[in-house]
Amino acid sequence: MDNSLPSVSVVIPALDAADKIENALASIAAQDHDNIIEVIVAAGDDETLKAARDLGAIVVHNRSGRTPDALNLAIGMATGDVVVRCDAQSVLPDTYVSRAVETLLRTGAVNVGGMQVPVGETFWERAIAAAMASPLGAGDARYRTGGKEGPAETVYLGVFDREKLEALGGYDPAFARNQDYELNHRIIESGGIVWFDPELKVRYRPRGSLKDLWSQYFRYGQAKKRFARTHPSSLRWRQLAPPLLVIGLLISTVASFVSPWALAVHASYLVSLIVGTITMPRRLHSNIGTVPALATMHIAWGFGFLSE
Numbered sequence: 001m002d003n004s005l006p007s008v009s010v011v012i013p014a015l016d017a018a019d020k021i022e023n024a025l026a027s028i029a030a031q032d033h034d035n036i037i038e039v040i041v042a043a044g045d046d047e048t049l050k051a052a053r054d055l056g057a058i059v060v061h062n063r064s065g066r067t068p069d070a071l072n073l074a075i076g077m078a079t080g081d082v083v084v085r086c087d088a089q090s091v092l093p094d095t096y097v098s099r100a101v102e103t104l105l106r107t108g109a110v111n112v113g114g115m116q117v118p119v120g121e122t123f124w125e126r127a128i129a130a131a132m133a134s135p136l137g138a139g140d141a142r143y144r145t146g147g148k149e150g151p152a153e154t155v156y157l158g159v160f161d162r163e164k165l166e167a168l169g170g171y172d173p174a175f176a177r178n179q180d181y182e183l184n185h186r187i188i189e190s191g192g193i194v195w196f197d198p199e200l201k202v203r204y205r206p207r208g209s210l211k212d213l214w215s216q217y218f219r220y221g222q223a224k225k226r227f228a229r230t231h232p233s234s235l236r237w238r239q240l241a242p243p244l245l246v247i248g249l250l251i252s253t254v255a256s257f258v259s260p261w262a263l264a265v266h267a268s269y270l271v272s273l274i275v276g277t278i279t280m281p282r283r284l285h286s287n288i289g290t291v292p293a294l295a296t297m298h299i300a301w302g303f304g305f306l307s308e
Helices: 021-029 046-054 067-077 096-107 123-133 162-167 179-189 210-230 237-255 260-278 290-307
Strands: 008-014 036-043 058-061 082-085 111-118 156-161 194-204
Touching (some): 008 021, 008 046, 021 036, 036 046, 036 067, 067 179, 096 156, 111 123, 111 179, 123 290, 156 162, 156 179, 179 194, 210 290, 237 290
Parallel strands (some): 008 036, 008 082, 036 058
Antiparallel strands (some): 082 156, 111 156
């Protein structure tokens, strides 16, 4: 333990993650920052609570099961100078905490974060991982596709100055989804800095089926609509594209009963997905399943946005 370094508390919201939490905790134990004083897991179920306790973490029962509640419970127990958020399905590289803390001190930011790097093991996980990491699936979101280091509107996970985070009131419980974006929006509105560092790459295991992907992105679309009602200026072109796509496909479907040529909209969309998948960088390891994965992400997000 090096007391000359800022002390660090790692917080992990977890639900139904008894089979995943071990990898996340092992990655924290391997960090080269020599002043991590505690790892706090806010678990929403008994199995995850027991697994985390057995692996040596401090645990707290998050009875609501909601992510913002879990994070606020864990942050409320934290005593470190710096709070590092880690998710149960994430694996931090060994230098993650030390680099993030150094960047936090160097930039004076309230929050420092990096990239989500989806890594799949099964056919569908690899297909979905490629879709999530591509511009066709993520638009211009730097935390998904990469980019230059500097101020950003949001980042993946987050490494926070604890006092500044607490002064902001932590995470807003009203946002069961999109809570990271909402918090970063408040940081920026208050005059603070959210800093993106592309070297902070965190492995993430994506959903393993199109059904689960649909459910995830439908909820994302709903959450964005709720957030946009409060903060209309936060909407970006990439977030309007999916609902406009859904509207276009629905109009095309109805019009096809009058003229089959209306289905050219569907055909054009399918061709764009196929071409986009074929031309993806080899590092993304796309496969034929990436085409329906992209369509699922776009259409589910769009329907979620329109349904809210």
